[in-house]
Amino acid sequence: MAALLAVMMWIAGPADADISPDAEAAYYSGSISASLNQRFFEAIQGKAVKRLIITSDGGEVEAGIALGLWVSDNNLNIEVPEYCLSSCANYVFPAGHHKVIGEGAVVAWHGNYNHLKQTGLWTDEIAVRMERYGEDAATARAHVREEVDRLADLERDFFARIRVNEYLFWIGKVSPYNAPNYYFLSTQDMARFGVTHVQTPSGYENTDVSGFDDHIMYIKLREPEH
Numbered sequence: 001m002a003a004l005l006a007v008m009m010w011i012a013g014p015a016d017a018d019i020s021p022d023a024e025a026a027y028y029s030g031s032i033s034a035s036l037n038q039r040f041f042e043a044i045q046g047k048a049v050k051r052l053i054i055t056s057d058g059g060e061v062e063a064g065i066a067l068g069l070w071v072s073d074n075n076l077n078i079e080v081p082e083y084c085l086s087s088c089a090n091y092v093f094p095a096g097h098h099k100v101i102g103e104g105a106v107v108a109w110h111g112n113y114n115h116l117k118q119t120g121l122w123t124d125e126i127a128v129r130m131e132r133y134g135e136d137a138a139t140a141r142a143h144v145r146e147e148v149d150r151l152a153d154l155e156r157d158f159f160a161r162i163r164v165n166e167y168l169f170w171i172g173k174v175s176p177y178n179a180p181n182y183y184f185l186s187t188q189d190m191a192r193f194g195v196t197h198v199q200t201p202s203g204y205e206n207t208d209v210s211g212f213d214d215h216i217m218y219i220k221l222r223e224p225e226h
Contacts, residue, residue, distance in 0.1 A: 025051040025079075028067070032059030032087050037067055052096065053079045058086025061113065061151050065158045068095035072162050080105045083212075085182065090155075094164045099198045106207050108182040108216050113152040115170035168193035172219045182216040189221045 026049045028040055036059075052071055058064075064087035071078065071092060078096030084107045093099060093107050101107055115121070125148075129140040159166040168190065172183030186205060187198045201207075209216040 024049065025053055028052060028054045028056065030056060030059075032056055032064045032067060032092070034060060034063045034066075037063050040067075041070075049074065049076065051077045051079060052092075053081060054084055054088060054092060055080070055082045056084055056088035056092070058088055061087055061091075062154065064088065064091035065154060068092045068158065068162070071095040080107055083107075086110060090166075090169050091158065094168075094195045095162050097197060099195075101198065101200045101204065103201045104207060106184050106209055106216060108184040108209075109169045109172065110179070110182045111173055112166060112169045113148055113155055114166055115173065116148055117152050118170075119173075163194050165193040168195060171221065176222070177219050179215075179217055179219060181214045182212075183219045184216065185219060185221065189219075192221070 026040070026044050026047070028036070030036055068091035072095040075097050077098040077100070078093055079100045079102065080093065081102040082105050084093050086109075089107050089109050090112050123141070125144045126137065126140045129135060129144055130137060133140070135143070155166060171177070172179040172185075177183065184207070187200055190196075190198055205218045205220070207218070
């Protein structure tokens, strides 16, 4: 399902995991994966980490959830010096306690697996699987749906654990917002979904995102009608 939630950045630094000399800040840079998680957890083993400084364009869902659970279980603060997108924004950023988005940085979303289920977009992957594995349509459909259901359930349990409303991660994709790709929100709008204690620079809504290959837009959510 990587094709559906993939992201391309204008700059892609090497995957890296490191820890500061004082061992209080851990650094995670690159696309989130099980292998990078392993390197990361090996680097911080036995260290009293208090902050996670992350730069990531997204990555694997299960690896993102594993990293988010570690952040949540250890009550860590999160800092985003450049960007945190897709799986990083879905699973790691909201799991932090106090969250800091740096000057010129952005945290942006473009959907999750429940989004794919609710909108029917998961069916786009059927043709991809047919071509990749040589399966007939019915077999490919069954395999894709099984995987989507599994990952959506995994997400649901994770979001319940960190007490976040996952609608945050795809509200910008539906009417009346209809973001063509990525969107980001104010601290006030993030708080509506349980993502609190977020610090942003002044004028965060005007962050220059022109350097990203994929379209990113700021969205101001409408007040609910009574």
